[in-house]
Amino acid sequence: MSKVHPSAIVDPKAELDSTVEVGPYSIIGPDVRIGAGTVVGPHVVIEGHTTIGRDNRIFQFASLGAAPQDKKWAGEPTRLEIGDRNTIREFCTFNLGTVQDAGVTRLGDDNWMSAYTHLAHDCQVGSNTIFSNNAQLAGHVHVGDWAILSGYCGVHQFCKIGAHAFIGMYTSLTQDVPPFVLVSGNPAEAHGVNIEGLKRRGFTREQINAIRTAYKTIYRSGLTLEEAKARLAEEEAAAGDAAQHIRALRDFLDNASRGIVR
Template identity: 85%
Template sequence: MTRIHPSAIVDPKAELDSSVEVGPYSIIGPHVRIDAGTVVGPHVVIEGHTTIGRDNKFFQFSSIGAAPQDKKWNGEPTRLEIGNGNTIREFVTFNLGTVQDKGVTRLGDDNWISAYVHLAHDCQVGSHTIFSNNAQLAGHVEVGDWAILSGYCGVHQFCKIGAHAFIGMYTSLTQDVPPFVMVAGNPAAAKGINVEGLKRRGFTREQIDGIRAAYKSIYRAGLTLEEAKAVLEEQEAASLEAAPHVRAMRGFLDAAARGIVR
């Protein structure tokens, strides 16, 4: 307990690994579990049924595990789950889930969450994402691995953002964004594929060319979505190396309940 500052308030029922550090004036509630190596900075509030993994870093004034901002919530014991190795900067707010959905809000591993980011109830965020300052998710949003959300972008409830997608600054997003696609503007519009991000993550030229061809079929060929999906199936068969990524784009189109930014 020597790693907990004397001014911090940690409920006796909270489960903290002995290596967890808690800074001055932070508050940790009775249903919180925190794994090894996590550092909770000063003036952080962690409450609710919240589980936090290893080696996370919470900066000052974060609010983690507070009640959902949803009038239907009636005190049910819903959850927040945070993985390993995340950096969570100042004034971030993560809310619990609701029984109207999965009952849990999730954040994966190795995410960089900048200041003033909001994850509303029931959001499902993958791993290796970057959220720039003031990126805001409404309830029930899903964000795939390696996605990047630029500053001040806002995402409408129930939207899905695919893996490796890039959302530009100040974007107002009300429809789904397929994997690898860059969107920007208000209303949002597709601007190409996230080539620089893919290169940095080791995608080969053949893989990038296959993703680019699939993007053109969806956005530049004048096809309906059903026609584009048929073309993507052919493109998937044409390149073994690009096939998993083209398949991911085609599968995303099948599951896009809100329609895609187009």
């Protein structure tokens, strides 16, 4: 049997692995599934069609799977999916998706979600990200792997943040941020490549230099974005083991939905 505190309310239809722990006064709804080793702290509410993977740590007062803050939502059985080994700190709020999008809000694996972070409906967050206190995503935002969002930054709906990007404290983000790029400010401005983050993740000097060259092509060359994308194709062909990273940058630019911070 799961280790459920006597004061917690767990619906009999909820599916909890036998190793799940649930703290005092937490509430878990009928359509919730929680995987092995996950610890739910006190005063947590988990509702909706919510699936949570293995070995997550959910701290007190979090609200997961509540109805989307979207007036169009009419009670459809949309979902929240949380992967494995995530740390979800106090007062985090992750909402269900909507039928106007994929119908699911997703959080991947090994993410660190600090206190008061918000994932609105239909957000898609990858793995190994860090959200500092009060980082807030509006609806339909996509965040790539290893991205870092600093405290009190706010992200406009439908924005995309590329892998390994870094968003500075108090940033107001209304456009897409390409992979590897460091942005900050209100309005947001690009301030180079997230070099320290890339070093920590084992990128080689050659790979980092190729990414820096690509950044200069986009931001410092005076080229239009279309001209810069054409030059990036040439740089990719000569990038050796960095080619995959330049290709990821090109693919992001091709699919940017709100224009990029530039």
